[in-house]
Amino acid sequence: MKWEIPLVIVFVTGVILALSDFVPHQSIQDVREFFMSWLQIIGVLAVGLGLVSLTQVNLVKVRRKTPGWIYSVITLFGLVIMLVTGFVWDYREPSNPFQFLFQYALLPIYATMFSLLAFYIASAAFRAFKARNALATTILVTAVIVMLGQVPVGAKLAPLKSWIMEVPNMAGFRAILLGIGLGGVAMALKIVFGIERAYMGRD
Amino acid sequence: MAPTSGADPPAPPTDVRAEDSDDDAGHSITVRWSRSPDDGGGARTVTTYTVLRAESAAGPWEEVGEVPAGTTDYVDRARVEGGQVAHEVTNGTPYYYAVRASGPDGGRQAVADAPAIASAQWYHKGKTPILTVLLVFSALVLYFVRKARKHPEGIYVRPIAGMDAVDEAVGRATEMGRPILYVLGLGTAATISTIASYAILARVAKKVAQYQSRLIIPNYDPIVMAVAQETVRQAYTDAGRPDLYDEKDIFFVTHAQFAYVAAVNGIMLREKTATNFYLGKFYAESLILAETGNIAGSIQIAGTDEASQLPFFVTACDYTLIGEELYAASAYLAREPLLLGALKAQDVLKGLAMAWLLVGALLTSFGVNLLRRWISVQM
Numbered sequence: 001m002k003w004e005i006p007l008v009i010v011f012v013t014g015v016i017l018a019l020s021d022f023v024p025h026q027s028i029q030d031v032r033e034f035f036m037s038w039l040q041i042i043g044v045l046a047v048g049l050g051l052v053s054l055t056q057v058n059l060v061k062v063r064r065k066t067p068g069w070i071y072s073v074i075t076l077f078g079l080v081i082m083l084v085t086g087f088v089w090d091y092r093e094p095s096n097p098f099q100f101l102f103q104y105a106l107l108p109i110y111a112t113m114f115s116l117l118a119f120y121i122a123s124a125a126f127r128a129f130k131a132r133n134a135l136a137t138t139i140l141v142t143a144v145i146v147m148l149g150q151v152p153v154g155a156k157l158a159p160l161k162s163w164i165m166e167v168p169n170m171a172g173f174r175a176i177l178l179g180i181g182l183g184g185v186a187m188a189l190k191i192v193f194g195i196e197r198a199y200m201g202r203d
Numbered sequence: 204m205a206p207t208s209g210a211d212p213p214a215p216p217t218d219v220r221a222e223d224s225d226d227d228a229g230h231s232i233t234v235r236w237s238r239s240p241d242d243g244g245g246a247r248t249v250t251t252y253t254v255l256r257a258e259s260a261a262g263p264w265e266e267v268g269e270v271p272a273g274t275t276d277y278v279d280r281a282r283v284e285g286g287q288v289a290h291e292v293t294n295g296t297p298y299y300y301a302v303r304a305s306g307p308d309g310g311r312q313a314v315a316d317a318p319a320i321a322s323a324q325w326y327h328k329g330k331t332p333i334l335t336v337l338l339v340f341s342a343l344v345l346y347f348v349r350k351a352r353k354h355p356e357g358i359y360v361r362p363i364a365g366m367d368a369v370d371e372a373v374g375r376a377t378e379m380g381r382p383i384l385y386v387l388g389l390g391t392a393a394t395i396s397t398i399a400s401y402a403i404l405a406r407v408a409k410k411v412a413q414y415q416s417r418l419i420i421p422n423y424d425p426i427v428m429a430v431a432q433e434t435v436r437q438a439y440t441d442a443g444r445p446d447l448y449d450e451k452d453i454f455f456v457t458h459a460q461f462a463y464v465a466a467v468n469g470i471m472l473r474e475k476t477a478t479n480f481y482l483g484k485f486y487a488e489s490l491i492l493a494e495t496g497n498i499a500g501s502i503q504i505a506g507t508d509e510a511s512q513l514p515f516f517v518t519a520c521d522y523t524l525i526g527e528e529l530y531a532a533s534a535y536l537a538r539e540p541l542l543l544g545a546l547k548a549q550d551v552l553k554g555l556a557m558a559w560l561l562v563g564a565l566l567t568s569f570g571v572n573l574l575r576r577w578i579s580v581q582m
Contacts, residue, residue, distance in 0.1 A: 022330055106459075109461075195541045
């Protein structure tokens, strides 16, 4: 019964939710809404779960003085300070300590992490564009045409760039998307029919 | 040509008719008409069409909408503004409609012959192609699953290099005495690629338990974390090593994309992970993760159904599962007839889709739009 009950729940909810896509009638849509509201309720409960996990893991690291424990202290400090400022001041007001920390500490840190992407793209491109063999050389030549076709100095290459992007690139992209679409449906069917059970920790 | 000002208002529209809107839960009526002779022709004085509604043929009429000249339909549907019902279309109530063509000198209206009644439908006709494909696919899955049960040896699965390397990657981490990092991505527990990733995680965890290595799973979503804990716990139990399972190695980090990346990168560099798995839903963080792992010298196996992130993984990782390979990986690792049968059905449907595309493209090129019309979906 430990395995059968979850499988029956998955089958029933899977069939109802799939059906709700084809039945616009309000009675089925109400059932769908009911299931969706459960999803939201579980999501809210999960925030507490995450908070407990984060605190526990980092407290253990600090207590055991594992390598990098100082980062755990910073994490816990950040957690407490944001929780306290968030509870004491109204987070919807434009200027208070919570908003100050959010606007002038958190957002710049996010932006910094995102900016790293530019450097990583450069280092990844350097590796990818090495002309080691015929295929790699094709990638290199194509990349150069596409990059130059984007800027005024390579205006003459713009039509070739457009053709590369719209014909061979788009064909490959759509082939991948077609496989992903069918694979996704197959995966969903396998889960609903109980064929795929590994996510429950069972073969 | 600009409309000319005349003494008379424009002629009314003709052939006004109202009917229940298709494929919805009711509360909606579609009004159609033919353009006034003065719209685009005649005196060219029509600037707008105003749609009016009444609960009896004698009125009183209320304005329910306005559309610019040239338009020939309007959908009158219930509206909610600021949490209050601003406009209602009640199912089962007969409504009479009129359309007025207006210009600088006033307007004239025409009334629909019959009232319309909004009602909810039990079937969305516009989605028939999707339902057909789904039913054909389901039938194929069931057929091949049955066939695979009888003759499991008859199903060939092409090698997936990334999955062949799982043993090697876990073994290498064990020999080096370093942990393995498994990243489930930014999807929720309801995301199909995350669920596919769980299936692979279960098998990777089993191998990790057998090799007595260590598995670290930092999570972006608390529910994903809870499911991952259960999946790994069961895998360790199946492998006969429940004692090795440590719940603290599967933990929640943050629900902020780049803070999560920073944390995972820190784990890679501090713990010196020998093998990194990135399997699930990934966005802009994919390259930051994979490049850091590459710089750290880890073996990296990635897979996602987010097509725009695939080039980054291909560039920075040793093995990449491209799109559908992520979904197929579980069947490939398990070699279970049921899963292999579903995989075969998927390939057959893909073959049918390719044939459809090829024939459809050829027919459309010669002006025959039959196949294209059959497959067109109205949401």
